Amino acid sequence: MGKIRTHKASAKRFTVTKNGKVKMTQQGRRHQVHLKSTKRKRALRKAAYISKANAANIKRLLPYA
Numbered sequence: 001m002g003k004i005r006t007h008k009a010s011a012k013r014f015t016v017t018k019n020g021k022v023k024m025t026q027q028g029r030r031h032q033v034h035l036k037s038t039k040r041k042r043a044l045r046k047a048a049y050i051s052k053a054n055a056a057n058i059k060r061l062l063p064y065a
Helices: 008-013 038-044 052-061
Strands: 014-016 022-024
Touching: 008 014, 008 052, 022 052
Parallel strands: none
Antiparallel strands: 014 022
């Protein structure tokens, strides 16, 4: 049986933690950052986790993560 290919676009955006959660960077820090408050930008620095419903789909794209 052949190897399963990793979806490279997903591999750049998501990481799977030791406990099996899928971690991602938050959206909203690319454009029009000057319009957002400092407090909001600081909060967006922290990583976020994917919901359980979507995590299964992401894990399928990252078989060796």
